[in-house]
Amino acid sequence: MGAFIYGVILQWKLDLRNKGILVTYYLVPLLFFLFIGTIFTSINPLAKDTLIQSMTIFAITMGAFLGTPIPLVELYSGDIKKAYKVGGIPIWVGVVNNYISAFVHLMITSLIIFLVAPLVFDARLPDKPLPYFGYLSIFLITCISIGVVLGLYIKSISKLTMFSQMLFLPSMMLSGIMFPTDMLPKVLENVGFLLPATWGLRILTSSEPKILWFLPLLLFFLVAIILGACKLSRIAMD
Amino acid sequence: MDIAIEVNNLVKNYGNVTVLHGISFSVRKGEIFALLGANGAGKTTTLECIEGIRRHNEGTIALHGKIGVQLQSSSLMENITALEAYRLFSKWNRAPVHKGILENFGILEFKNKQYRTLSTGQKRRLHLAIALINNPDIIILDEPTAGLDVEGRVSLHREIRKLKEAGKTILLASHDMAEVETLCDRIGILKEGNLAFIGTANELTGSYLGESKIYIRTRNPFPELKLRYSSPGNLEKDYFTVTTTEISDALLELLTLLKEMDNDLLDIKIERSTLEERLIEIAKEGN
Incomplete structure (x- = not known):
């Protein structure tokens, strides 16, 4: 247990030393939050009602899709996994450490947005903060799982950037973060339903989300876990 | 063991x-x-x-x-x-x-x-x-x-x-x-x-079957001789040099000759196959 906890704390520290991760977990999401917060709340006062939720969804999607896979690509596509194998470290450790570390980092970013938005932009707090953080955790776990799958399957950072953007950009444009989805053409609105961010925003902005809205997130999570487990077992047997 | x-x-x-x-x-x-x-x-x-x-x-x-x-x-x-x-x-x-x-x-x-x-x-x-x-x-x-x-x-x-x-x-x-x-x-x-x-x-x-070189430096010049176990010798930088595939016999022959001629041995060097040469030889074998 000591080794596992040391590994998690170490991974958290390593993430803080990694510029790519710092940019995607903290720098860009928080700058974007300040930028969008300033503009949107000035041109549309109603934006204050959903500013916390939309910027949190943005931060988590960006961090999980663009940041979380980076250390995994490094670990599982190169020679580090061999060093782990011969050095007595189980192969799953890299994934679990990254998972927990990413969760903590992105929860911190979400908390910063949650605390700063009402003070700086007079943003409206969620009606029920405790369930809000419960739903947020579900969304966060789903997105990190997808990020882990990207990190396990993609073998280079350049390819990772391409594939991650293919998920991240539609999440930005089609989920309702930037503008209401009913303004989109029907086809694109339907495509938006295939993205976790759409369901995340719907759940976080509702005071009483329907159980059915959680099913897509559960499905994304299960598929990601199965794909991740398959890949890990292949890496272990390689 | x-x-x-x-x-x-x-x-x-x-x-x-x-x-x-x-x-x-x-x-x-x-x-x-x-x-x-x-x-x-x-x-x-x-x-x-x-x-x-x-x-x-x-x-x-x-x-x-x-x-x-x-x-x-x-x-x-x-x-x-x-x-x-x-x-x-x-x-x-x-x-x-x-x-x-x-x-x-x-x-x-x-x-x-x-x-x-x-x-x-x-x-x-x-x-x-x-x-x-x-x-x-x-x-x-x-x-x-x-x-x-x-x-x-x-x-x-x-x-x-x-x-x-x-x-x-x-x-x-x-x-x-x-x-x-x-x-x-x-x-x-x-x-x-x-x-x-x-x-x-x-x-x-030691298992190398190729040639080895023996270098001998003596007080008096080494005469030109026909040797049984090595090539005819030649002079290389003050050293009488012979090439042989039968290192022990060639050495014995040369030292015996020296003694018979009452010539003093000042230096002797043997250049055998190195590990590297042997490896190259093994790599070539069978190709």
Whole structure:
């Protein structure tokens, strides 16, 4: 247990030393939050009602899709996994450490947005903060799982950037973060339903989300876990 | 004789290509055994099968003791420090942080440097220290000095000798003939996935059937003579030089002649096949 906890704390520290991760977990999401917060709340006062939720969804999607896979690509596509194998470290450790570390980092970013938005932009707090953080955790776990799958399957950072953007950009444009989805053409609105961010925003902005809205997130999570487990077992047997 | 590693009829296929064709060898406890061979001969594959990071298709591998491994191409997270890496592996192996190992390998000098900023030599030392964390009986080193400068090489050789003195069994793969000649008790030569030779370096060079050169410097000039066991001699920089394939007989003949002529021997040198030449010869055999 000591080794596992040391590994998690170490991974958290390593993430803080990694510029790519710092940019995607903290720098860009928080700058974007300040930028969008300033503009949107000035041109549309109603934006204050959903500013916390939309910027949190943005931060988590960006961090999980663009940041979380980076250390995994490094670990599982190169020679580090061999060093782990011969050095007595189980192969799953890299994934679990990254998972927990990413969760903590992105929860911190979400908390910063949650605390700063009402003070700086007079943003409206969620009606029920405790369930809000419960739903947020579900969304966060789903997105990190997808990020882990990207990190396990993609073998280079350049390819990772391409594939991650293919998920991240539609999440930005089609989920309702930037503008209401009913303004989109029907086809694109339907495509938006295939993205976790759409369901995340719907759940976080509702005071009483329907159980059915959680099913897509559960499905994304299960598929990601199965794909991740398959890949890990292949890496272990390689 | 106690055996530390036993490899029997090891076969490894990559898809349809067989890279190891049933090789067998054993490494005795406390000896340094080197696997030599050209690129693609199967050295790293053999080691990786023994290490357990690659599954073999046929044959058996028996390891009589704990193993520690330093890989040929190994890496760690770029921004982990040397000490953090050592601690991480120590914790997973439930071993204490051996200050002695850290001192011996000079890791304390760069303990807070991140992995990406370490020199090749420092990385090798760190990986070797990590390989020793669980106090292994058998240490497997894949090209341990590749990419090191002379100083780094000498320093690592010193550490490897210390490990042997401590009773460790060492199996290494190398391209460096000097390293193999000075460090190893026995060598195995792999050629296209087959074991072409196994024995000591002296046995290998001694089994050379090619020519050797004898250089003799005498007080009085050596007369031109017809010799039975060597080529007619010629003068090369004050040395009477003959070429022979029967080194013992040729030497005896020359020394007898010297005595008969009452000539004084000032210097004698024998140039035999080096390990490198022998390896090249083995590589050519059968081609």
